[in-house]
Amino acid sequence: MPKKKKTKKIKKIKKLKKQKTKNLVKAVEKKNTTSGSDEKPEIKKIKKQPTEKKIYNLKDFVVYPKHGVGKITAIEKATVGEIDIQFYKIFVEKEKLTLTVPINQQSKLRPIASINQINKCISILKTKPKIKRTMWSRRAQEYDQKINSGKIYELAEVVKDLNKNTDIIADQSYSERQLFEKAYERLKSEFEAVLNINPEDVQKKMDKALGRTKVLETTE
Numbered sequence: 001m002p003k004k005k006k007t008k009k010i011k012k013i014k015k016l017k018k019q020k021t022k023n024l025v026k027a028v029e030k031k032n033t034t035s036g037s038d039e040k041p042e043i044k045k046i047k048k049q050p051t052e053k054k055i056y057n058l059k060d061f062v063v064y065p066k067h068g069v070g071k072i073t074a075i076e077k078a079t080v081g082e083i084d085i086q087f088y089k090i091f092v093e094k095e096k097l098t099l100t101v102p103i104n105q106q107s108k109l110r111p112i113a114s115i116n117q118i119n120k121c122i123s124i125l126k127t128k129p130k131i132k133r134t135m136w137s138r139r140a141q142e143y144d145q146k147i148n149s150g151k152i153y154e155l156a157e158v159v160k161d162l163n164k165n166t167d168i169i170a171d172q173s174y175s176e177r178q179l180f181e182k183a184y185e186r187l188k189s190e191f192e193a194v195l196n197i198n199p200e201d202v203q204k205k206m207d208k209a210l211g212r213t214k215v216l217e218t219t220e
Helices: 003-038 115-126 136-147 152-162 174-195 199-210 212-219
Strands: 061-064 068-080 083-092 097-102
Touching: 061 083, 068 174, 115 152, 115 174, 115 199, 136 152, 136 174, 152 174, 152 199, 174 199, 199 212
Parallel strands: none
Antiparallel strands: 061 068, 068 083, 083 097
């Protein structure tokens, strides 16, 4: 066999071998990719419950939106489903009610207002009431939502808007008076906790801001 023909044949064989190797590598890569996509990633369940950043202490005052100001009387532990859970015992004096709130589910709680927030509330009480011309049933619902929102400024707005500058029952409907008294007492209890003064002085402070004292003096 001539030397040139032999060399060409060897090159051809080498070329075929390289091609087979490439095809084999591609086939293996494809198989690995396919099998990898079929495998579901392992999902690990987190047994540890998330905790809130804010930690309250014993005897701290806190606000629970639907019930108002309460005082933490105890911090206790309980085992639920083999998981230890810490919770606050909160006593709401106005309603004579004790609430149990897990520490890791305290998003509804908020600390009582600061002195600056109380001063802002007094400024709100001094402003003119905003009376909407919508049906009373709709307004009553809005007022109730604001009262239970847990937001002190919204609470002050309800007191201001429903204030009639008088204690004469005939000047207010029954439902109006109920909502006013509910909002007034909620706000008053927070004033008491923040300012640390007796209820009579708090009432005088609020009534003065609302302009109720002038009307009461003229009716006496």
